[in-house]
Amino acid sequence: MAAGFAQAGNQLYTGERSYRFIQRSNLWFLIAGILIIASVAIPFLRGGFNFGIEFTGGSEFMISQTENTEISVGEDAVASVTDQEATVTHIAENTIRVQTEELDDAETLEVGQALQEGYGVGADQVSSTFIGPVWGDHISQQMMIGLAVFLALVALYMALYFRTWKMSVAAIAGLAFVVVVTVGIYAATNFEVTPSAIIGFLTILSYALYDTMVVFDKIRENLASLHEQKDQTFTERVNLAINQTLVRSVNTSVVGILPVGSILFIGSWLLGAGTLRDIALALFTGIIVGTVATIFVQAPLYARMRRGDADIKAHTEEVLALREERLELSEGKIASITASGTPLDEDGKPVAFPPLPEPEEEDEEDDPVELLDLDVVLSGDTAESEGEEQR
Structure with a gap:
């Protein structure tokens, strides 16, 4: 199996x-649009x-x-004191977390007592804290600032590294797709x-950026060397890079999904450790969506933005x-051409394009003007030499 996988990798390279991938970009963009609308x-x-x-807060x-x-x-226990809905989580071994909306002092004491009786523990084993909504608003604001700064730095880095703003725009569009x-x-x-979970979001953006850099590089x-060769078009060259x-x-x-999946499915759902479930879901989902975005969104979007350039269109034509000229010379030996520009016969085996005929060289002897000029020059040289001998 490993040998077959390695052989497939060599064939792709x-x-x-x-x-x-690039040739079916319309389909990928349609699916991406549906996912964004649904999200x-x-x-x-x-x-x-x-x-x-x-x-x-609460x-x-x-x-x-x-x-x-x-x-x-x-x-x-919470329902016996107040009608507010409680969120109960088994966060670690022998540890339970109960969260509710804001309670007053009397309700806090009553809920604490009910939890002691329900779980059969002492007063020193039940602790209560209160988090105000102002702190939550501050966290939300810092989260948005951090996300905006991250995207701005990514756009600047991509533009400087690849020296083209189109790659930067395609990369940012892919990261936005991952987030949404x-x-x-x-x-x-x-x-x-x-x-x-917010930390997980920023982590997956960095991971998705790494995969983007590999493919774009x-x-x-x-x-x-696009314009130095005439075997592959711009679209085929970009598509070849994705396959490679x-x-x-x-x-x-x-490799990234396996440990994160262990945390999400085994640690969270089977063992009941809920503390890592939120960040694990962000990482698990982001790794998959980030890889998909690079292959099906970012690279096709960059190709779509570039293929209308004048030099690209001229080279493609x-x-x-x-x-087309080589196909005519092949006399039916070539049945199809792969996305990478490789011609195939009817059995699907690679064949070589027949060489184009060499341009015919012009015969200089047929040019009477050149012969006349040559005679004049020779005549002039002869007359001059005869004059020197007479002197």
């Missing part, structure tokens, strides 16, 4: 096998996000060293949005004209 609509349909107490109770970790016990889709998944799953390398880095992108994503 050399262009023997190629997937038409924006889901929060409105579900009534917003499930923001944590750090953003909304009361929080921590029950430690308890043998009973059932969620329903905490919910019943990941936020939509959070809204759809009703996972709690906490400061840890290969695109720039392939385009460096496809195996690396997939391997990197799998020249390559296609030469290819």
Whole structure:
């Protein structure tokens, strides 16, 4: 299996096998647009996000060293005192967290007593804290500032590194796609949005940027000699770069998904450790969406923005004209051409394009003007030499 995977990677790198990513960009853009619309609509349909107490404010109770970790016990304890809905989480071994909206002092004492009785612990094992909404607003504001600064620095770095603003715009568009889709998944799953989740968002943006840099750097390398060759068009060169880095992108994503998936599925759902669930979902979703965005959004978008340039259009027309001329010379031996520009026969095996005929050289002897000039020069030289001998 490993040998077959390595062989497939070599075929993708050399262009023997190629997937038409750029050529099907209209389909990818349509799917991306649907995902963006759905991600924006889901929060409105579900009534917003499930923001944590750090953003909304409220009361929080921590029950430690308890043998009973059932969620329903905490919910019943809060319901016996107030009609406010409680969020109960098993955050660690023998530790329960109960969050509610803001409670007054009397309600806080009553809920604390109910939790002691429900979980069978002492007063020193139940602690309560209060988080005001002002602090939550401050956290939200800092989050937006951090995201804006990050995107601005990314755009500047991409423009300086690749020396083209179009790559920078394509990269930022892909990062925006990652953020919107990941936020939509959070809204759809009703996972709690906490400061840890925000950290996860910034982490996946950095991860997605790394994958983007790998693919775009290969695109720039392939385009460096674009006009020096006439075998591949601009679109085929960009598509070849994606295929050449496809195996690396997939391997990197799998390596990142495995530990994060262990935290999300095993640690959170099977073992009940809910403290890492919010950041794990952001990382798990972001790694997948980031890889997809690079291949299906960012690189095709850059190709779409560049292929209308005058030099690109002229080179593409020249390559296609030469290819058509070679196809006529092949006398039916070439059945198709791959996305990387490799001609194939009817059996799907690579064949070589027949060489174009050499241009005919002009015969200088047929030019009477040149012969006349030559006679004049020779006659002049002869007369001059005869005069020197007479002297």
